[in-house]
Amino acid sequence: MSDAAAGSAQGVGQASTDAQKNVALWTQANAEYTNENAETNWALDEIDWGIWAIPESELNVLGDVSGLEVVELGCGTAYFSAWLAKRGARPVGVDVTPAQLETARRMMATTGIEFPLVEADAAETGLPDESFDLAVSEYGASIWVDPYRWIPEAARLLRPGGRLVFLRNSTLVILCSDDEMPAKEHLVHAQFGMKRFEFPEGGVEFHLGHGEWIDVLRASGFEIERLVEIQAPADAQTHERYAYVTAEWARKWPCEEIWVARKRNAGAGSTEPVQP
Numbered sequence: 001m002s003d004a005a006a007g008s009a010q011g012v013g014q015a016s017t018d019a020q021k022n023v024a025l026w027t028q029a030n031a032e033y034t035n036e037n038a039e040t041n042w043a044l045d046e047i048d049w050g051i052w053a054i055p056e057s058e059l060n061v062l063g064d065v066s067g068l069e070v071v072e073l074g075c076g077t078a079y080f081s082a083w084l085a086k087r088g089a090r091p092v093g094v095d096v097t098p099a100q101l102e103t104a105r106r107m108m109a110t111t112g113i114e115f116p117l118v119e120a121d122a123a124e125t126g127l128p129d130e131s132f133d134l135a136v137s138e139y140g141a142s143i144w145v146d147p148y149r150w151i152p153e154a155a156r157l158l159r160p161g162g163r164l165v166f167l168r169n170s171t172l173v174i175l176c177s178d179d180e181m182p183a184k185e186h187l188v189h190a191q192f193g194m195k196r197f198e199f200p201e202g203g204v205e206f207h208l209g210h211g212e213w214i215d216v217l218r219a220s221g222f223e224i225e226r227l228v229e230i231q232a233p234a235d236a237q238t239h240e241r242y243a244y245v246t247a248e249w250a251r252k253w254p255c256e257e258i259w260v261a262r263k264r265n266a267g268a269g270s271t272e273p274v275q276p
């Protein structure tokens with residue numbers, strides 16, 4: 001994978017090119033497995049997190065979502081939104097890949113769990129200002145969109161006091177990963193300057209160091225409440241599909257992390273836009 005400079009939002013042209021690369025990757029992924037896996041994922045009653053399927057009841061990052069208006073940024077087949085809807089939330093799913101949304105629509109017809117879907121770049125949703133109580137991303141915008149673009153958009157969409165909860169690969173596992181899986185037990189990337197990663201199999205991901213995440217969140221108007229570093233359980237086996245890390249590695253170091261941030265109330269500190 002290749003790195004580019006950190007610290008500023010992508011230009012419109014590059015952002016659009018990257019989004020199209022991700023559409024191509026996720027159209028193919030939909031044909032290969034996400035469409036077929038949607039039934040299983042939509043049927044789950046317990047919300048779980050990440051490749052080790054840690055139950056929400058153990059991590060308690062979402063809390064009571066009943067009655068909340070929720071936007072999922074990069075919803076894919078929208079099973080996460082469906083889980084939230086089963087708990088009384090009113091989700092809206094946003095994704096840039098038509099095939100993924102088509103699967104979500106098919107699952108809505110099958111299950112009767114219905115909510116709006118928007119085909120858009122998660123950093124330019126076109127949804128109204130301050131119209132949501134909770135913004136979530138489970139490996140959606142959280143890794144596939146430039147944080148200097150989508151974090152300000154999440155802030156714009158949330159009401160003051162609203163929460164942002166997102167799951168991503170840990171910074172550490174990215175620093176230990178090269179083109180050959182699984183992740184190494186030593187650093188293979190420089191952290192300074194990292195941001196955009198383009199993979200040989202297609203798709204463009206974005207990963208920052210923790211200091212930069214804190215800066216972009218705070219500059220966009222958020223206060224950080226939690227950073228949950230996920231540990232693989234003692235009995236976990238290396239995931240068949242997501243074999244970028246072994247269970248043994250992930251018992252020693254976090255390979256995934258969940259951020260919980262809250263949008264500041266008006267007048268409670270700076271909400272100046274992020275400066276390149």
Ligand SMILES: C[S@@+](CC[C@H](N)C(=O)[O-])C[C@H]1O[C@@H](n2cnc3c(N)ncnc32)[C@H](O)[C@@H]1O
Binds near residue numbers: 026034077120121145
């Ligand atoms: C791993 S899926 C995550 C979503 C969901 N949790 C799932 O597993 O189905 C990644 C999703 O991010 C979407 N995505 C990639 N780039 C995007 C962008 N710029 N704006 C919105 N969605 C994007 C892809 O289309 C894909 O559906």
